[in-house]
Amino acid sequence: MTSEARLYTFSQETKDHLRKFRLGTSRASTPQAVIYFIDKTTKEIRQDEEGTVYKNLDEIADDLPDHSPRFILLSYPLTLPSGRLSVPYVMLYYMPTTCNAALRMLYAGAKELMRNTSEVTKIIDIEDPEDLQEIPEKLGAA
Secondary structure (H helix, E strand, C coil): CCHHHHHCECCHHHHHHHHHHHHHCCCCCCCEEEEEEECCCCCEEEECCCCCCECCHHHHHHHCCCCCCEEEEEECCEECCCCCEECCEEEEEECCCCCCHHHHHHHHHHHHHHHHHHCCCEEEEECCHHHHHHHHHHCCCC
16 A cells, blocks of 8 residues: 555545546546545545536636645547547646645645546646646647
8 A cells, every 4th residue: 555545535435436427428528527625634535515517627717726736537528630539538737836835745645646546547737727728739639
């Protein structure tokens, strides 16, 4: 067991949701995203109480905090330059530049654990909600 797995936790409900989200979005025709955060007291990685599933990048940008990191799981259907439809499943690692050092360390330590638990294929680092507009290009959209 890695040190990250001992420090950070996922409830069984969160693990089930991660799996359901990954499998349920693999053939999605519209973008879908969920935002996760780390509870500072319990070190549990989880969604907010509402369990919001976002349908576009603007909605995500509106809900991102100014001074706190987040993990965003994104399933984003797009057409590749070859004309083939692709639905990449990625993690956006949101780390605002105004974030304090303690939060930076907390999220940096959980980054690989979140990647492995959510089974994403790629991590894209973003520092500002406006960076979300570049995601289709970074994923290789035509």
